[in-house]
Amino acid sequence: MPPCSTTICPVLLFTQGRASLSDTFMPQGAAAVAPIIDIRNLRKRFGAQEVLKGVSFTAQTGDVVSLIGASGSGKSTLLRCMNMLEVPDSGQVLIAGEEVALKTNRHGQTVLADPPQVDRMRTRLGMVFQSFNLWPHMTVLENLIEVPIRVLRQPRGEAIALAEALLAKVGMAEKRHSYPAFLSGGQQQRVAIARALATRPSVMLFDEPTSALDPELVGEVLKVIRDLAQDGCTMVLVTHEMAFARDVSSKVMFLHQGCIEEAGTARQVFENPGSERCRQFVNAQFCRA
Amino acid sequence: MNFEWLGEYGRMMVLGVMTTLQLLLIAGTLGFALAVLVGFGRLSRQPFIAWLSLSFTNLIRGTPLLVQIYVMYYGVGSLFVSFPLLRDSWLWPYLREGFWYVALALTLSVAGYVGEVIKGGLRGVPKGELEAARALGMPRLLMIRRIWLPRAIFILLPTLAGESVMLLKSTALASTVAVMDALGVANLIRNQTFLTYEPLLVMALIYLLLAMLIERLFKRLEMRLPVRNAF
Numbered sequence: 001m002p003p004c005s006t007t008i009c010p011v012l013l014f015t016q017g018r019a020s021l022s023d024t025f026m027p028q029g030a031a032a033v034a035p036i037i038d039i040r041n042l043r044k045r046f047g048a049q050e051v052l053k054g055v056s057f058t059a060q061t062g063d064v065v066s067l068i069g070a071s072g073s074g075k076s077t078l079l080r081c082m083n084m085l086e087v088p089d090s091g092q093v094l095i096a097g098e099e100v101a102l103k104t105n106r107h108g109q110t111v112l113a114d115p116p117q118v119d120r121m122r123t124r125l126g127m128v129f130q131s132f133n134l135w136p137h138m139t140v141l142e143n144l145i146e147v148p149i150r151v152l153r154q155p156r157g158e159a160i161a162l163a164e165a166l167l168a169k170v171g172m173a174e175k176r177h178s179y180p181a182f183l184s185g186g187q188q189q190r191v192a193i194a195r196a197l198a199t200r201p202s203v204m205l206f207d208e209p210t211s212a213l214d215p216e217l218v219g220e221v222l223k224v225i226r227d228l229a230q231d232g233c234t235m236v237l238v239t240h241e242m243a244f245a246r247d248v249s250s251k252v253m254f255l256h257q258g259c260i261e262e263a264g265t266a267r268q269v270f271e272n273p274g275s276e277r278c279r280q281f282v283n284a285q286f287c288r289a
Numbered sequence: 290m291n292f293e294w295l296g297e298y299g300r301m302m303v304l305g306v307m308t309t310l311q312l313l314l315i316a317g318t319l320g321f322a323l324a325v326l327v328g329f330g331r332l333s334r335q336p337f338i339a340w341l342s343l344s345f346t347n348l349i350r351g352t353p354l355l356v357q358i359y360v361m362y363y364g365v366g367s368l369f370v371s372f373p374l375l376r377d378s379w380l381w382p383y384l385r386e387g388f389w390y391v392a393l394a395l396t397l398s399v400a401g402y403v404g405e406v407i408k409g410g411l412r413g414v415p416k417g418e419l420e421a422a423r424a425l426g427m428p429r430l431l432m433i434r435r436i437w438l439p440r441a442i443f444i445l446l447p448t449l450a451g452e453s454v455m456l457l458k459s460t461a462l463a464s465t466v467a468v469m470d471a472l473g474v475a476n477l478i479r480n481q482t483f484l485t486y487e488p489l490l491v492m493a494l495i496y497l498l499l500a501m502l503i504e505r506l507f508k509r510l511e512m513r514l515p516v517r518n519a520f
Contacts (some may be wrong), residue, residue, distance in 0.1 A: 123426035133421035
């Protein structure tokens with residue numbers, strides 16, 4: 001895995017006087033041939049329930065991949081396996097060509113073989129949760145600079161400069177000294193997106209980022225994500241917002257009972273799905289909306 | 290009511306209150322540090338550590354503090370006497386004093402009671418906040434130090450204020466093993482002046498003021514984190 005500095009261009013970010021997030025997601029150039037996320041034959045069970053039944057998945061730099069499907073189809077679990085918040089029972093996860101090392105412990109469970117490796121990888125995978133999960137004992141700005149300073153050992157001034165640029169990008173600059181409890185859900189989620197961007201990740205993972213929001217707040221968050229997609233940010237998105245997925249995705253995957261039932265471009269999956277289940281799901285979602 | 294003794298014994302009373310405050314600070318800080326370990330120990334997935342923490346809490350919470358102080362002072366203390374090596378060492382002046390036995394007993398008491406409180410606070414931190422820290426690349430220990438523990442402590446501030454006041458009042462037991470804390474001094478004054486109530490009333494007032502001061506300090510800490518009652 002190349003060091004972070006080759007995938008991003010912090011100099012550009014600041015010498016231009018205005019921050020452009022597209023710099024953060026510049027393609028890695030000719031050297032990068034491995035897919036940024038490569039998942040092979042992933043299986044995961046919770047108790048008796050097999051949630052993923054041998055799923056394979058790749059995302060290239062610049063891709064916007066949407067995972068859709070009914071509740072319980074395994075899409076969130078698949079996303080959480082990408083950064084090992086869930087450790088799969090079997091299969092491989094490769095991030096930028098580097099395989100996450102797994103081993104079997106004496107109880108027969110699959111566990112991380114090298115936790116520091118995963119910590120390192122996670123700083124390159126920004127994650128946004130359904131329930132925001134901001135740290136309420138820190139201000140907005142402190143939420144953003146915590147990991148860059150404590151984990152990535154960035155100088156404080158540099159971390160603050162990037163954080164303020166990101167807050168401006170998501171329209172939250174004036175709230176930088178507020179505590180999360182004083183923000184609306186939409187504002188909290190926009191801060192959470194900025195926090196995930198603050199480590200200058202190669203990929204953003206969104207786990208139903210608008211599902212916990214009041215309907216009138218969904219739009220502001222989707223707009224931020226749409227802007228990121230247009231800037232070339234690589235992202236994987238679990239969502240129930242079908243119209244949004246259709247508009248922004250370069251690739252859409254429909255999961256059903258732990259398998260990828262349909263995969264293709266947004267056009268293929270939404271307008272001409274091969275699977276009957278996928279067609280029913282998509283139609284039902286659009287009729288509802 | 291006769292308060293003429295105040296002038297004569299004033300200096301002694303100040304020393305007594307200082308001793309009480311020393312016990313409060315020593316047992317408060319050391320006990321809290323131990324309590325954090327006990328709290329995490331109670332949540333440990335290692336069966337032995339979880340068992341050890343639970344046994345410790347049960348032992349401490351299941352026996353009277355006065356008995357614990359007696360066991361320390363008369364039990365452990367008199368055991369030390371039988372080691373001539375100890376009696377000749379530089380440690381002996383400390384080991385002879387009731388103060389350190391009381392400080393130790395209070396520390397363990399705080400560790401037991403507050404450990405259980407901290408366990409509850411750690412459980413009360415929403416799991417998602419910890420997950421977010423891990424997902425953004427924080428190693429586990431850093432996550433504990435920067436997110437989990439501070440969050441739990443903020444949740445627990447009102448409870449910890451109460452525990453601190455309880456500790457303040459528990460320090461009065463020190464007087465039972467001849468430590469000249471606030472109550473010890475009050476008793477001494479009573480014996481020397483033959484006044485029954487006045488010294489006690491003055492000391493009660495001092496305890497009350499100290500308790501109010503503790504409450505106020507914690508309130509201040511709470512105000513530093515403006516959290517709406519949203520959760």
